Amino acid sequence: MPLNQFARDVKEGLSSSPKRLSSKYFYDARGDKLFQQIMHLDEYYLSRAELEIFQTHKEALLTIMDHGVPFRLVELGAGDGLKTKVLLKHFLQQGVDFSYAPVDISPDVLEHLQENLLNEMPTLKIEPLAGDYFKVLADLKFKNHTHSVAFFLGSNIGNFLSDTAIAFLSSIHDNLQKGDYLMIGFDLKKDPKRILNAYNDAAGVTRAFNMNLLDRINRELDANFDTSMFDHNPIYDPMTGQCRSYLISKQALEVHVGALNETFSFREWEPIFMEVSKKYDLEEIQELAGKTGFRLVQNFFDQEHLFCDSVWEVI
Numbered sequence: 646m647p648l649n650q651f652a653r654d655v656k657e658g659l660s661s662s663p664k665r666l667s668s669k670y671f672y673d674a675r676g677d678k679l680f681q682q683i684m685h686l687d688e689y690y691l692s693r694a695e696l697e698i699f700q701t702h703k704e705a706l707l708t709i710m711d712h713g714v715p716f717r718l719v720e721l722g723a724g725d726g727l728k729t730k731v732l733l734k735h736f737l738q739q740g741v742d743f744s745y746a747p748v749d750i751s752p753d754v755l756e757h758l759q760e761n762l763l764n765e766m767p768t769l770k771i772e773p774l775a776g777d778y779f780k781v782l783a784d785l786k787f788k789n790h791t792h793s794v795a796f797f798l799g800s801n802i803g804n805f806l807s808d809t810a811i812a813f814l815s816s817i818h819d820n821l822q823k824g825d826y827l828m829i830g831f832d833l834k835k836d837p838k839r840i841l842n843a844y845n846d847a848a849g850v851t852r853a854f855n856m857n858l859l860d861r862i863n864r865e866l867d868a869n870f871d872t873s874m875f876d877h878n879p880i881y882d883p884m885t886g887q888c889r890s891y892l893i894s895k896q897a898l899e900v901h902v903g904a905l906n907e908t909f910s911f912r913e914w915e916p917i918f919m920e921v922s923k924k925y926d927l928e929e930i931q932e933l934a935g936k937t938g939f940r941l942v943q944n945f946f947d948q949e950h951l952f953c954d955s956v957w958e959v960i
């Protein structure tokens with residue numbers, strides 16, 4: 646039987662040096678639930694800050710985005726839509742003619758999202774699309790719509806290294822039309838201790854979220870990872886703004902992955918690179934907009950200036 650994409654990526658990642666796994670695979674049904682718990686942790690300021698931005702600035706955001714013609718709001722990596730809901734409700738209350746197209750790699754998360762939104766907003770026009778946002782941009786056929794607004798929230802952009810961020814945003818730009826908008830959530834550089842705590846919570850939920858990817862490989866690819874043999878180790882580098890998470894094998898060990906018919910050896914204290922969460926400053930945000938064909942229209946902040954939702958226009 647041919648290997649699916651997940652199996653191929655795990656094979657490539659565990660055969661690489663240094664070993665790595667893609668954070669997009671965190672989000673199976675259990676990973677979705679763990680991420681929702683993370684969003685409610687005291688240490689995880691990101692979601693609260695972005696929610697505050699939408700609650701405070703929903704009118705200003707609508708004023709920018711609404712051109713008086715029907716538009717489609719596409720959200721890339723929508724998750725549980727908790728924060729977006731604030732804007733969707735406001736847009737409906739204002740009688741705006743729009744539809745909502747959430748895109749997510751996790752079909753489970755999209756199913757729950759649709760059910761939850763329609764319960765609360767029965768008149769919402771919603772067209773969910775399950776898929777990898779790198780692959781489905783063309784399927785979204787932006788050019789068939791008079792006006793589009795794309796959302797990329799929750800610091801999803803932070804999960805890309807610089808070249809990938811530029812390539813991905815350029816590809817969004819090429820799919821959109823002149824005058825369309827893109828709103829991106831950026832986590833800002835701040836006290837390194839506060840950043841590190843957000844990825845190393847006291848209750849160990851982020852640890853469990855990372856370990857779940859090893860369990861997912863056990864479940865879906867018939868592997869025998871013993872998660873108690875791995876340590877969760879996030880680090881933050883204030884120079885690059887990168888918070889990187891690793892799982893480190895505490896001793897030399899071998900892991901067999903049945904679906905790949907392959908055994909992978911780990912040296913004592915060998916890391917697997919799991920995720921990057923890049924933090925930005927305002928100069929970097931401005932520069933990224935310029936490099937990818939957008940004009941920065943306005944930055945919106947929470948009171949503490951922890952987070953920034955930056956609205957860009959296609960020029």
Ligand SMILES: C[S@@+](CC[C@H](N)C(=O)[O-])C[C@H]1O[C@@H](n2cnc3c(N)ncnc32)[C@H](O)[C@@H]1O
Binds near residue numbers: 721727748751801
């Ligand atoms: C960090 S969560 C953020 C969710 C939401 N944007 C928020 O701000 O609360 C990332 C979401 O993006 C989805 N995701 C991650 N990588 C993806 C990819 N390559 N394609 C599509 N969705 C992806 C995950 O399933 C998850 O729901």
